[in-house]
Amino acid sequence: MRKIDPEVHAEKRRQILDAASICFAEKGFEATRTADICQKAGISSGKLFHYFKSKRDVFAAIFAQGKSEDTARLNEASRAPTTVAALVGFFEEALSHQGNPVLAGLLFEAIAFARRDAEFAQALERDELHTRDQLVALVETAIAKGEVAPGTDPLQAADWLMGLHDLTILRAVWDRKQAPGTDRSMIETLVRSILSASQRQPGTSGENS
Template identity: 45%
Template structure:
């Protein structure tokens, strides 16, 4: 057997990705130096470039890793009994991430980078597409149960639900004193009025 321990390799890789994410969130992609990442991860420059071919790869790794996490969340939600409640829960959880300033900054940085890096934009679009698809499934199933206004298509609804989560992220970035629970309540109100039937079968 070679001296390569896959688990150890993965762990070290994760350490670097974490350190890099912290740096990118704090200073942005361009202004983060590879030396910064070395310092944050406690490793040498030589070691860093053994795990990643260049700075850009460290950045993209953050978002490929995150996509897997979101996919898991959506999968769990799809198994719930009440798909409408599951939808609200997923939105609340995703919107709740704005409590972490680093997440907000990484999203903004990703959006800015995607605007001028086609390959990276493709990755971000894939992630967003997967999110919208997952949300559309929840909407469609809730609609089958009569919990959604038939006048709204699942795809259009999913797109704007994702948009509302994005809006929450931008609001959080603009207002450091954002009252998260209050905003989530308004977000919930918007979702209910936007999506639920005008005369709901139950009183939610």
């Protein structure tokens, strides 16, 4: 005989967010109508605006539910015996996300939305910087272990590794033409190339902020 079960409330919220995720991933923020979300969630308009104060609020809530699994996976990698191999594994994992159109679509639309909403952009960037810092730490570990050359610039390596990560996931959004068979070995080659090419160069500006 409880008054308002907080679990029921959270569950309902999640249910709405799941429906909204699919809509936003497919059609983007502005093209998605709140009516679309309500229909997919099987609720009425009034209910949606009871749980969320605006459409923007729904969108933001999808991404606010915390740290992505990337964080956990990269933490695992930091404890692996061979750091570089664990790093390669992390990127190969990203390949499997390619098959998930909702996840890839959401990531794309998040970037699109961030271009128009400064507050959201800031939150997104905070997450990205966190991931980058984890990568920097991993590269430093690999250097300490002697797995990669001592002159490697961890920041530059991390930047390009993040680029590779984005590319791997996002290409699924606008292009399905990748040969799936040989991708894993290509990913491994590229990860290792980025690591070995990120040399701190004495003449050039290896350090900038």
